[in-house]
Amino acid sequence: MLKSKWRFRNMLDFTEASLKKVLTRYNVALEKAMTPEDAAEELYPKDELIYPIAKAIFEGEEDDVIEGLEAAIKAGKDPIALIDDALMVGMGVVTRLYDEGIIFLPNVMMSADAMLDGIEFCKENSETAPVTKGTVVCHVAEGDVHDIGKNIVTALLRANGYNVVDLGRDVPVDEVLNAVAENNPILVTGTALMTTTMYAFKEVNDKLLEKGYKIPFACGGGAVNQDFVSQYALGVYGEEAADAPKIADAIVAGTTDIAALRDKFHKH
Ligand code: B12
Incomplete structure (x- = not known):
């Protein structure tokens, strides 16, 4: 029935x-x-x-x-x-x-x-790890309401012991910058599923650099690919949500250089 x-x-x-x-x-x-x-x-x-x-x-x-x-x-x-x-x-x-x-x-x-x-x-229902490994700021690009992938990313980061500042979807570029200033994250993540919204990542990247934040900016979502994310200095591409905690773990373990992170996580 x-x-x-x-x-x-x-x-x-x-x-x-x-x-x-x-x-x-x-x-x-x-x-x-x-x-x-x-x-x-x-x-x-x-x-x-x-x-x-x-x-x-x-x-x-x-x-x-x-x-x-x-x-x-x-x-x-x-x-x-x-x-x-x-x-x-x-x-x-x-x-x-x-x-x-x-x-x-x-x-x-x-x-x-x-x-x-x-x-x-x-x-x-998951037992969250008691010790926080670091803070990660997560968002969906400005103009984009597709947040399922981002929600998986935040769930996996939390399950792996990270404190997540979840800014939600359709997040203005300046809001990402403010969250970075307030929370001192080890990593920022961005999700975009539309070819019209993914360019917000470049703006986030440029404003981060302008303000002197050289934080890895992991980006994913159906609209973006490795070539696109490699076009801005802080971009590290992640194909699967499960890559987010792996990238964060690599940063915690000392790999903070963007080229080294790309070397580890990008396909060659
Ligand atoms: C579900 C969906 C919706 C839902 C969204 C609900 C929600 N709360 O998210 C609703 C119905 C609201 C919707 C609305 C619209 N949608 Co829609 N939607 C989809 C659909 C069917 C699935 C997307 C999805 O959730 N996929 C599953 C998730 C899990 O995938 P994901 O986010 O990419 O995440 C995976 C990876 O990319 C990765 N990942 C994601 N982020 C990150 C970040 C990091 C750091 C890492 C490491 C990994 C990572 O992890 C996940 C897997 O493990 C797609 C079609 C498709 N084939 O993708 C269209 C699609 C994305 N939508 C589309 C469109 C056009 C729209 C609308 C404009 C439609 C309309 N005319 O109103 C509106 C958008 C309004 C807006 N301003 O955003 C187009 C976009 C086209 C384009 N290229 O620009 C698509 C591709 C459909 C199509 N073929 O035309 N949509």
């Missing part, structure tokens, strides 16, 4: 005729009778603890996400590992079907909200 919320969404987005059009337009290799739920079903992981979480993310059902996470944690899974192993997997299904034109932005938005609730739950 479909959940009522999904039935409602389907009424909004998918009349039989419109779905047929979408499938034809995107030349999706699916059976004619296949619904978005059927398509998602084929992509879910088979693991019996992970499956319900991934499915609940796709359906945008926050309560079911939490219920699934509770069961997985009770069965011995690590809450922080579940962010990557279950929540991200569910969001991966959403992203794929969105990219293929099978679901639309309202669906993605509901899934994203469920994902964020799930991340919060995982963070609350």
